[in-house]
Amino acid sequence: MRLQYPPNVLIIEVPCTGKVDILHLLMAFEQGADGVIVVGCMEGDCHYMAGNLYAKKRVFRVKDILDRVGLGGERVGMYNLSSGMGGRFAEIVREMTGKIMELGPSPIRIATGTATRAAGEVAA
Amino acid sequence: MIKAIPKPMEEIIGNVQDCRKLLIAACDGCVTVCEAGGLKEAQVLAAALRLYFTQGGKQAQVDETSLTRQCEKEYLAQLSDRIDQYDAVVSLACGCGVQYLAEMYDKKIVYPGVDTCFLGVNEERGLYTERCQACGRCILAETGGICPIARCSKRMLNGPCGGSEGGKCEVNKDIPCGWELIYERLKTLGQLQRFETPTVPKDWTTSRDGGPRKIVREDLRI
Amino acid sequence: MSAETPSKLQKMINAGHLAVTSEVGPPRSADGVVIEHKAKLIKDYVDAINVTDNQTSVCRLCSLAACIRIKQMGLEPVLQMVTRDRNRIAIQSDILGAASFGINNILCLTGDHQHFGDHSSCANVFDLDSIQLALTVKMMRDEGKLLGGHEFEIRPQMYIGAAANPFAGPNVGLRVSRLAKKVAAGVQFVQTQCIYNMDTFKTFMKMMVDRGLHEKVAILAGITPMKNVGMAKYMQKRVPGIDVPEDIVKRMGGVPKEKQAEEGLNLAVEQIEELKGVEGIRGFHIMAIEWEEKVPEIVERVGLYPRPQPAA
Numbered sequence: 021m022r023l024q025y026p027p028n029v030l031i032i033e034v035p036c037t038g039k040v041d042i043l044h045l046l047m048a049f050e051q052g053a054d055g056v057i058v059v060g061c062m063e064g065d066c067h068y069m070a071g072n073l074y075a076k077k078r079v080f081r082v083k084d085i086l087d088r089v090g091l092g093g094e095r096v097g098m099y100n101l102s103s104g105m106g107g108r109f110a111e112i113v114r115e116m117t118g119k120i121m122e123l124g125p126s127p128i129r130i131a132t133g134t135a136t137r138a139a140g141e142v143a144a
Numbered sequence: 145m146i147k148a149i150p151k152p153m154e155e156i157i158g159n160v161q162d163c164r165k166l167l168i169a170a171c172d173g174c175v176t177v178c179e180a181g182g183l184k185e186a187q188v189l190a191a192a193l194r195l196y197f198t199q200g201g202k203q204a205q206v207d208e209t210s211l212t213r214q215c216e217k218e219y220l221a222q223l224s225d226r227i228d229q230y231d232a233v234v235s236l237a238c239g240c241g242v243q244y245l246a247e248m249y250d251k252k253i254v255y256p257g258v259d260t261c262f263l264g265v266n267e268e269r270g271l272y273t274e275r276c277q278a279c280g281r282c283i284l285a286e287t288g289g290i291c292p293i294a295r296c297s298k299r300m301l302n303g304p305c306g307g308s309e310g311g312k313c314e315v316n317k318d319i320p321c322g323w324e325l326i327y328e329r330l331k332t333l334g335q336l337q338r339f340e341t342p343t344v345p346k347d348w349t350t351s352r353d354g355g356p357r358k359i360v361r362e363d364l365r366i
Numbered sequence: 367m368s369a370e371t372p373s374k375l376q377k378m379i380n381a382g383h384l385a386v387t388s389e390v391g392p393p394r395s396a397d398g399v400v401i402e403h404k405a406k407l408i409k410d411y412v413d414a415i416n417v418t419d420n421q422t423s424v425c426r427l428c429s430l431a432a433c434i435r436i437k438q439m440g441l442e443p444v445l446q447m448v449t450r451d452r453n454r455i456a457i458q459s460d461i462l463g464a465a466s467f468g469i470n471n472i473l474c475l476t477g478d479h480q481h482f483g484d485h486s487s488c489a490n491v492f493d494l495d496s497i498q499l500a501l502t503v504k505m506m507r508d509e510g511k512l513l514g515g516h517e518f519e520i521r522p523q524m525y526i527g528a529a530a531n532p533f534a535g536p537n538v539g540l541r542v543s544r545l546a547k548k549v550a551a552g553v554q555f556v557q558t559q560c561i562y563n564m565d566t567f568k569t570f571m572k573m574m575v576d577r578g579l580h581e582k583v584a585i586l587a588g589i590t591p592m593k594n595v596g597m598a599k600y601m602q603k604r605v606p607g608i609d610v611p612e613d614i615v616k617r618m619g620g621v622p623k624e625k626q627a628e629e630g631l632n633l634a635v636e637q638i639e640e641l642k643g644v645e646g647i648r649g650f651h652i653m654a655i656e657w658e659e660k661v662p663e664i665v666e667r668v669g670l671y672p673r674p675q676p677a678a
Contacts, residue, residue, distance in 0.1 A: 042188050043184075043187055043188060043191060046188065046191035046192065047191065050191060050194055050195060050198075085153065085188075085192045085195075088154060088192075088196075089157075089192050089193070089195045089196035089199065090196060090199045090200065091195060126199075127198075127199035128195065128198050128199055130199075131198050131199055131200070131201045132198065297479050298450070298476055298477075298479060298490070298492045298495065299492050300476060300492065300495040301495060301498070302495050302496070302497035302498065302551075303495070304534065304535065304536070304540075305476050305495075305496075305534070306529060306530075306531030306534045306559055306607045307479070307534065307606040307607045308534045308536070308606075308607070309535050309606045309607055311535055311536065312535075314478070314479060314482075314606035314607065315479045315481050316481075321535060321536075324535050324536040327536050327540055328536070336543075339540070339544070339547065340546060340547060340550070342497045342498070342501060342547050342550055342551040343497075344498065344501065345454060345493070345494050345501075345502070345513060346493075348493065
């Protein structure tokens with residue numbers, strides 16, 4: 021659809037969000053992700069029956085963990101859309117990027133000295 | 145099997161926050177079945193702790209491993225070649241495993257990573273309920289295969305009490321009345337006459353009340 | 367009604383009169399005087415006075431101490447004892463203690479679970495249940511023996527009672543069965559849970575009589591007067607084991623607020639009159655919780671005052 025959305029997003033494709041493990045999400049943050057979104061099919065439309073429902077539970081678990089270890093659960097989120105909703109996808113990415121920009125770099129990047137800007141700062 | 149649940153993260157962090165090298169030791173036994181302390185849970189906990197330490201500016205190494213069982217020294221021995229390097233071990237085994245690990249490596253600090261809850265069954269994934277109190281003298285033959293000591297909130301042997309209503313226990317509507325279950329089962333089995341004779345007071349010496357217990361099977365020992 | 371004891375309650379029942387008992391709830395403090403006050407309010411209208419034992423797991427002045435006080439007032443106490451808080455050592459010890467003061471009536475109960483009360487995080491005991499407690503009292507009284515085997519001369523002479531709840535699960539048939547088991551364990555009199563569902567209660571009594579149990583155990587029907595519609599609703603929804611039919615709640619709610627107490631008393635009186643005619647009923651246990659001052663009125667209105675004085 022050639023819609024515009026921010027370039028700082030790394031897309032990892034999976035056959036179903038049910039394949040996404042808690043460890044994948046935590047690993048992303050360990051390796052310096054500032055935010056992670058899991059985008060799955062609409063509830064009830066999962067090709068594999070309940071993959072997106074398991075994904076939702078796992079995302080909640082990761083939110084909880086991130087809150088408790090000092091990263092903040094707002095850095096991870098789950099969204100549901102169908103494959104035809106390209107516009108919504110772009111919107112989601114913009115939304116999440118905006119949120120993360122406000123939150124600032126992940127405390128992991130700040131602690132390891134790899135953060136390139138502070139919270140709220142926009143690239144020149 | 146033994147059923148456990150993961151301890152709150154804050155509690156574990158509180159114990160390990162000053163460590164620099166930490167080992168998370170999972171168990172392939174009961175705690176794997178109830179998804180509280182298996183290798184997977186150890187990996188998640190290790191990743192979470194690494195995030196905690198890093199965001200706090202602390203340098204720390206958190207490794208994870210799993211043992212076949214922690215209630216047997218033959219398997220605990222698998223740690224002997226590497227346990228020395230760690231400041232502490234968080235054991236995700238049940239209370240038995242944590243203690244045995246601590247007993248075998250008595251100079252190592254060992255913290256529990258799960259709360260051991262009860263002996264029970266898997267009704268569904270993620271739904272576990274208590275079935276046995278390990279009283280040491282099983283009376284299931286007399287009660288149609290349903291244990292009043294584990295399933296009656298008052299461990300009555302001549303139940304049900306007057307608080308049994310609609311098949312539920314007075315303590316909580318989520319608890320079925322153990323004695324109503326027994327009654328229905330005895331009815332199905334045609335054994336209702338068991339209800340007519342009073343059961344005499346129980347000998348609790350084989351239970352926790354008799355003190356820490358021991359089994360010695362001379363037939364197995366040479 | 368096998369063993370004879372000096373119990374005045376037993377004598378009243380054996381003499382063929384309709385017995386009347388009521389209860390006193392001890393205070394949540396060390397105030398012994400309030401027990402005397404409550405006992406004095408009802409003493410001429412009842413044959414025996416129950417003292418509840420940390421009822422609904424709320425910690426109160428103990429039943430044993432209150433019963434001793436009542437005995438020393440020259441009145442007839444019924445020691446209610448639950449197995450929730452004491453093991454068999456303490457239970458037998460308390461029975462010997464009560465007997466040493468001449469207390470002749472005991473009501474054997476398992477007890478409400480502690481989650482209801484003000485110490486819900488405590489460990490509970492339940493070494494015995496109510497039926498095993500009755501077996502124990504019987505053994506102490508009839509054989510002069512403790513559960514551990516020790517034999518002794520000066521025995522408790524207690525009239526053994528228990529509770530019965532025709533309204534609890536799983537069904538009335540099993541509640542009758544359970545009462546039969548209590549009788550087999552030595553229970554001689556029963557005070558039932560408070561009655562509002564007459565049909566269920568009458569079914570229970572009929573089954574009792576059909577089994578001949580009414581000749582082995584004296585049933586005292588439990589009556590609790592309603593103070594207001596709020597109490598009716600509370601008991602209907604929030605108290606396990608009590609069956610309050612909807613028409614009772616409607617009746618209480620159907621009169622203006624200031625008339626509800628009177629309506630509750632009317633209902634209690636009607637219930638007693640109706641139950642007088644039911645075979646197997648040997649008396650009434652009036653539980654006027656925090657409303658002890660109404661007991662005299664109820665007893666008078668049902669024609670059970672003055673109390674007969676049976677020959678000693």
